[in-house]
Amino acid sequence: MKFGKEFAAQMVPEWQEAYMDYGKLKTLLKDILRFKQRNRPPTTPASLKRKLTLYRAFSGLTQRYNHYPTSPSTTRDDDHDIESQAILVNSVNRDGLQSYHTTFLMSSDEGGEYELVYFRRLDDEFNKVEKFYRSKVEEVMKEADMLNKQMDAFIAFRIKVENPQGWFDRSVEMTRLASDVAASAAALSASTPRGARASGRLVMSMDVIEEGVSNSHGQSDESSDQEKDEEETIDVVNQKVQERGPNNIRASRPAPLEVLNRVKINNTLETPRSTIKSFLHYPMQTELNFSRKNLRKVEEQLKRAVIEFYQKLRLLKSFSFLNTLAFSKIMKKYDKITSRDASKSYMKMVDSSFLGSSDEVTKLMERTEAAFIKHFSNSNRTKGMNNLRPTAKRERHRTTFSMGFFAGCTAALILALILIIRARNIMRQEGATEYMENIFPLYSLFGFIVLHMLMYAANIYFWRRYRVNYSFIFGFKQGTELGHRQVLLLGFGLAALALASVLSNLDMQMDPKTKDYKAFTELLPLNLVLLVVIILFFPFNILYRSSRFFFLTRLFHCICAPLYKVTLPDFFLADQFTSQVQALRSLEFYICYYGWGDYKHRQNTCKDSGVFKTFCFIVAVIPYLSRLLQCLRRLYEEKDAMQGYNGLKYFLTIVAVSMRTAYGLNKGLGWKTLAWIFSSIAAIFSTYWDLVFDWGLLQRQSKNRWLRDKLLVPHKSVYFGAMVLNVVLRFAWFQTVLGLQVSFLHRESLITIVASLEIIRRGIWNFFRLENEHLNNVGKYRAFKSVPLPFNYDDNEDKDD
Known part of the structure; x- marks a missing residue:
């Protein structure tokens, strides 16, 4: 299957307008190719062409196209020699928003106007993708904070129901669990070098393609190596948290008893009884009732919310890597058609942009998996991952x-x-x-x-x-x-x-x-x-x-x-x-x-x-x-x-x-x-x-x-x-x-x-x-269902935080 069809097949349907318009850019490249074919110089005899090619190869005229230079000095000279570059990519601020602009340095060449149009459209597409991705990441980060508060209340609620006598004894443990987001973020940032993250992104970009293809055929499996790596990552995070000790836990976290004093049950009008009460203006029960029945109800609601949140993260991760891969593919096509070496410079910009360098989504996925497995799957990783990543139905x-x-x-x-x-x-x-x-x-x-x-x-x-x-x-x-x-x-x-x-x-x-x-x-x-x-x-x-x-x-x-x-x-x-x-x-x-x-x-x-x-x-x-x-x-x-x-x-x-x-x-x-x-x-x-x-x-x-x-x-x-x-x-x-x-x-x-x-x-x-x-x-880019949350926090307290 060609990449264009594969790319379209793996898009989130509701976000298809936010993806890079691969088809349009491919059309512009075809215009460039047609122009070059129309204005191609007369062909030379095969023997003469071969001799010229050998001459250029041995004389060093084609050295700048070599991806493996013989010395570091050669690399530095090539990177700083602006005459050998086809494009120059700059970051500009427009109305407080960061965007990228590509300057085409060969516009005076024959047919350069076609390539100029191509790079203008390429910049528009990249800025569109990067802006959308940034906004969605900001949304999930806010939602992560909200879910973190819900988890605080849920853990306290569970301890109160299942072990009321040991309430004060386990308060320190609960506070440590509630601080996972900040602690694991610092641990991952400290333990993961930038180069490893970059190489990890390349691997994950391939995983996204394979995952999408397997889903289209009704199959989705995780390799044992991937699970092993994820478990090692979680162990590193837990070790970092333990090394910090209880004294270094974020002080702004409230004590467990204080958490329950600040929350109330969120009653949604989803049952006949609650609907009739609302219609008759009957006061709804919002006080916490510490019973196992309510615990199961709260756990089921929060479980659905976490699963839905994880699906958002998966789609965002797929969005990031699919678009990064699409820009890489289209630039390679450009290099092939124009015989230039512009993809290296452009992809360097893509990798350093928010779309290519941001790892917030990956960290959130790892923390969500760890929290879900521990609190909703009784530490059973297989069961937890089956809930978070349900396999698509296979055609039999x-x-x-x-x-x-x-x-x-x-x-x-x-x-x-x-x-x-x-x-x-x-x-x-x-x-x-x-x-x-x-x-x-x-x-x-x-x-x-x-x-x-x-x-x-x-x-x-x-x-x-x-x-x-x-x-x-x-x-x-x-x-x-x-x-x-x-x-x-x-x-x-x-x-x-x-x-x-x-x-x-x-x-x-x-x-x-x-x-x-x-x-x-x-x-x-x-x-x-x-x-x-x-x-x-x-x-x-x-x-x-x-x-x-x-x-x-x-x-x-x-x-x-x-x-x-x-x-x-x-x-x-x-x-x-x-x-x-x-x-x-x-x-x-x-x-x-x-x-x-x-x-x-x-x-x-x-x-x-x-x-x-x-x-x-x-x-x-x-x-x-x-x-x-x-x-x-x-x-x-x-x-x-x-x-x-x-x-x-x-x-x-x-x-x-x-x-x-x-x-x-x-x-x-x-x-x-x-x-x-x-x-x-x-x-x-x-x-x-x-x-x-x-x-x-x-x-x-x-x-x-x-x-x-x-x-x-x-x-x-x-x-x-x-x-x-x-x-x-x-x-x-x-x-x-x-x-x-x-x-x-x-x-x-x-x-x-x-x-x-x-x-x-x-x-x-x-x-x-x-x-x-x-x-x-x-x-409306509506790709998710809103899931009601079990707890409501006091607004005044939230403002104080």
Whole structure:
């Protein structure tokens, strides 16, 4: 793989604009190369060219290109001979900010203007990278101080809970542990020579590339030598701290008891109980309660915060070394094209800059590893590093094979079903109407689920292809997110089971020997539903347990919408259910058909029940009501008026769905008129919201007219096609109001097709919704999740510090 592609593949997606624009600089080098090729002097005969080359080599004319001079004096002469240099790099201060400017000394040469443009762009890129890196390092240093205070309180809290009698005896030890940051910083600075750090940076730059490549293939391992070196470093740090003794510990650190007097529990509104208390203005419990339950809660919160902080450090380290390597690569290309020796001077500047010489991130990583292993992994290094550096999911051949096997089974079963229906002329036989009205709605549920899973698998495939960081947006734990192959495996597996059940049902219905066992044949779809539910709640670690539990957790948040803090996975899942109204109605039919005992006689008395009709209204509006309550919760918390308008959209949709449901059950001109009016208003409002706010399109002043400034898909026609398709599929509800009938389709089949079109529309919406969210993260350089911390320090005390 070429470095340019490898470089792009290992970028932090949300920081891609902060990286060096390798492609642009490479384009400028191609301009220089084309100019030199156009103005190349006439070629000389091969024999003459070889003689000239030998003459230059033995006469010493090419000595300045030799990287291994024969004496130190030669090196000094070359370094100070400005006539032999192509560039001169200076550090300048602009508005109090340090930047670098390269002076091209050969601008008078033929084609020098091309090289001048190249170095101007090179300086701009380096200053951009260095400024971004400096700002991020300052951020993590501030966060390190904050986490250090949290660790002070956590260590004191743990000692108070686990060993209250030995509290005062262990105070000195705790103070020493809390001083790790300053002590280890001094120890590392004293024990690590500058040359070793520079050579270490070169090694780490190679490690970054290898780590990124292995992650792309789902592998990430640490060598035993690296672990040994890190352990030796930690031992050196601990030795330095011990040599300092307790008298040299930083005096500004408070005593352990004083730490606990200055902190309070940070109560976040993340549970129904805390939300209700906040809404009723009930005073929250902020005093410290020294119990093991609270200790586990504090430890889990702080553990998540430290892991997230460590991921920031890893990304910053990768950012630094990838960019350093990119500047080295591009300068080597420049030297090769121009036959100059400018890379040495430029890379000397890069190595001495903050980007190349700063080792704060490396020190912080070492201290974070040591602290995490000691306090959160019971000094088990392997366990601690597995938490800090989770391995990416490996793509397994058996997954691909199983997915293909079930896909083939699904295709074969569909073909067999079509042939049986045609050969036996089932749709014209006696009882076909009862079958379509009773059995077809039962099995259509699986069709809706499978179609949605196939659309989600397609979403994942295209999100990965266009580098949309969907796992970060959804908050998946690294290494547990499902790929498109895993989702396709589940979808085709469920489809094969459902189709096999349909064929079994038809076979037992047509076979005279089993025809009398109607009750048993009717139970097949119910058994399949129960199997799916059992798998979904299965507690053992098989069949993607983490993903199943993640889904169930978000589903519970949707059900208890206003009582939980709304996150993107919550409202994204609720939006998915707004496109599965017909599937929810199928579940309602399951309860009625089997609960009332209609399955024994294959009769459908549900539509004659007033309770069933009432629940038809309730079931249809539940997903929209959940989204409305989520919008109201965000409006209450964020005071954002846009959430109010979004809630109004869902309220209008609730009214429209209710009117259409009432018209479907009661008919009548009045219901039809109301259904038309409210459905039209809701559809227009929702379509406009989809295109403008959810997708970020229809921007008149954009450089991509009627789209947006940044597009991940290179073909603009895709966006216009998606907009048109979204409008057409959004108005598929016309069929329910107009009462359109197709002669060769049963009414239930037509309803299923319309519901499937809505699922397809939702799948298209999903891709562009997450694309827009990803671009918002890119614009704000948002690559991390904010993790709530367990303790709050007294502000007045902090000011005194």
